[in-house]
Amino acid sequence: MTSKLNRTFAQLRQRGEKALITYVMAGDPSLQETEQLVVELEQAGADIIELGVPFSDPIADGPVIQQAAERALRSGTSVGTILSMVTSLRARTKIPLVLMAYYNSIHAFGPERFCQEAAQAGVDGLIVPDMPPDEAGPLKKPAAAAGLPLIFLLAPTSTEERRTFVARQSQGFVYYVSLTGITGAKLLNMADVGKNVEKIRKVTHVPVAVGFGVATPEDAANVAAIADGVIVGSAIVKLIAAHRQKPDMVKHVAEFVRSLKVAMRAVQPKTR
């Protein structure tokens, strides 16, 4: 299956660039602002956008994203309203959009209906942080039927056996969690990240993107030197939180994203 994600990574590789993947919580502080953010972040250099689906009990997330989810829920965000926003976004941009949703949000909506409606709205991939491939059975068929890539995660604790098992099932890209911890923690060991990315590449041809703990242009540049994609989440969500009551919130966030992309472009890419 060649998905839009595949094409995006291929085009970037031709240009000698790495993918900048930015995470925003859908509906934080409101869906109108999320929509505006997506458009502006693309202008600023984001190649793929991850949209968080807010959940009441996000076990993989640190306080920054937990609080963003609380704000999004208070603003009335639901799977249905997020998909409507995606539909309306599709009139304005083609940027690949990946939903990051906890499994219960999908289960409650109905896995089949979720995949169908997400694909129809223009979603290009799905990340479910509390659903390892071991539990993905009920989602695989409807996702495949809808042409929606399922992106799985690997972690520093993953054994060789799991690395092979997980990487080979991941579509679009493999999400390598850079650190043993939750979102928003501090990235510690770049050498380890590099080694693990290499190990993943030995078992799959799918691009590898690195997330969790990437917070500064310098981090982004370092990760860009070793991986195919750089995922920035909490740092962006934190900025949104800090400026959410100001009229120029989107501008602040776009500036930051631009600085990430500039730093990444300055890196001499190692070819695979």
Add this chain to the structure above:
Amino acid sequence: MRDVDGLGSHLVSPVPPVLPTSLGHTNMRMVMSSVPNKQGRFGAYGGRYVPETLMPALLELEQEYSRVKKDRRFQSELAYYLKHYVGRPTSLYFAQRLTKRLGGAKIYLKREDLCHTGAHKINNAIGQGLLAQRMKKPRIIAETGAGQHGVATATVAAMFGLQCEIYMGTEDMQRQALNVFRMRLLGATVTGVDAGSRTLKDAISEAMRDWTTNIRTTHYILGSVLGAHPYPMMIRDFQAIIGRETRRQILAAEGRLPDCLIACVGGGSNAMGLFYAFIRDKKVKMVGVEAGGLGVASGKHAARFAGGKPGVLQGTMTYLLQGDDGQVNLTHSVSAGLDYAAIGPEHSYLRDQGRVEYTSVTDDEAMAAFDLLAREEGIMPALESAHAVAHTVKVAPTMKKNQLLVVNLSGRGDKDVQQIAKMRGIML
């Protein structure tokens, strides 16, 4: 067949006792039930819905646990601590005055309140503490609602020399202040959790986040039959001693099996512990009692089977109190230990099978049962256990005088005395 529960002197005995290969049954007729399967599924429920970071640890834990299940030395060490440290077997007490007062079935109380630290929670904490030592994890963490599991874990940590951190919702820290102080006296760090409903659910999420971060050095002692595989199975097994003892004790006292078992159900560990040894005795009726809070109709309750539907929370697929969009609902119960939005996956399975019946009682009914047991029997039950007593008050009179009813008195009420005084406007 030799009885293994309650044997004590294994550590000094030159010849280790012959132990059965699976976590003890006293009776060859009783084989382990076939759930969960290898994926940790109890029918449609259970499983392992966790971030990848935790998967290797869960697989390791499962492996280690299946090893110790068959390991004689581990089992005799466990039996040793259960006898000499916890004080097992706990008695099965015939509640004569309560029986007379209710005027129906003969009521026996399984006295888990007599365990060291005051509740059944320590049966599991000892088992997992031994396991943590085996896995060479110097640090343990736990969540707690009522504080009983936190106290049990802090106790075991002190006894085994392990570092210990307990997560507790700030709302629960207030209503169970005494237990917070007890944990600190035992040398544990108690960390308040200010997210969401500030109760058990949020404490579990925070403990899972800690575990995800410190997985290499830390074992997470989950306190009920919840979470990802192998926890629901392993904790059931560690608690199953309650039912094995009860079975033996009732046979000794009455020469027959009980007609009905009653236990309260938070996550469901004391209930699974009591029920498990009787699952295959189809004539033994079993009732799980959930927290009805201010009444199921009010929406302020924790009766998962009354108001919930299947979903995934904190690692497992099970009945869950949730909105249409899958957001987890806030719950309410006078008892912190029952105040949780999900129920152990095996209970969901047993409910679908029709093997166990589930019901709920309100805060007020539980409070009245607390008073009744205190006055009639001189036993103050934990507010959690008072829910089981409250249901007993309803059903015992409808049963025949020669019928036998066993109520799991999962814990003692000392921890709740302050809260009860406050509710009655009394300053202590």
